[in-house]
Amino acid sequence: MRRLVARQIATTGERSRQIGKPAVGKTRRNSSSEDEGFEYVETHRAGSRWPDGACRCRHSRLCRDVGICVRQFDGVYTEEQADRGMGFFGTDCATCHSNTARGSSAAPGLIGYALDSKYADxxxxxxxxxxxxxxxxxxxxxxxxxxxxxIVAYLLELHGAPAGDAELEGTEEALSAIMIVPTPEG
Structure with missing residues (x-):
């Protein structure tokens, strides 16, 4: 699904460092004084769309300042990637954390309440x-x-987060642009 997301640009007109995945599609500058320094980029990456440049979730400084809100439930990994992660997890992590990643007497759980309580926000x-x-x-x-x-992609799958179109990148920049939020009820 194509969406518009805000991306902050430098006041000189040049783009500042890009946040998240590369943009796909058309770019348009917003001319309102409230949104000066932002551009809206049509992209396939999941995220919030707020014409005023403000994210409504308020989970992070990135959301508040730039207007981009990408959460772990927004399809931030692919099924193929989760399958690869399952292989690594099965051979090197499941011995302690169990095959379900819910923990054992040897190690804590990595998903569900454990993820929500320790890493939310x-x-x-x-x-x-x-x-x-x-x-x-x-x-x-x-x-x-x-x-x-x-491995993180596989754990997100076990946590109930849906897969998307783009792989989760193992970079600080890409991973810092995705917020962990509590699991929605229901």
């Missing part, structure tokens, strides 16, 4: 960085950043 990068810096125990950094991102 934080960028996905925080979750990723903890994993990359500490897991597997005694061998942190065993995987490449992209392989850790694949």
């Amino acid at each position: 934080q960028p996905l990068y925080t979750y990723f960085d903890y994993m990359r810096s500490n897991m597997p125990p005694g061998n942190a950094g065993w995987f490449t950043d992209q392989e850790y991102a694949d």
Whole structure:
């Protein structure tokens, strides 16, 4: 599904560093004084669409300041990526965290209440960085950043977040643009 998202640009007219995935499609500048310094980019990436440039969720500074709100439930990974992550998780993580990632006597759960209570209102990068810096125990950094991102994609799938069209990138910039929000009720 195509959407418009706001992307902040420098006051000189040149674009500032891009947030999230590369834009796809047309760009238009907004001429209202309230939105000076923003452009709206038509994209396939999920996110909120607010003509006034303000995100309504208020989960992050990025949302408030730039008007982009991408959450873990907005299709931020692909099914293929989650399948790759399932392989890595099965061989290196499930022994401690269980096949369902809900935890065991050896290690805590990584999804559900555990994810919601520990990481809600934080960028996905925080979750990723903890994993990359500490897991597997005694061998942190065993995987490449992209392989850790694949594991995160699999955990998001187990958490109930739907897949989308674009792969989750294993970069600080991309992961910092995605907010972890509490699981919606229902």
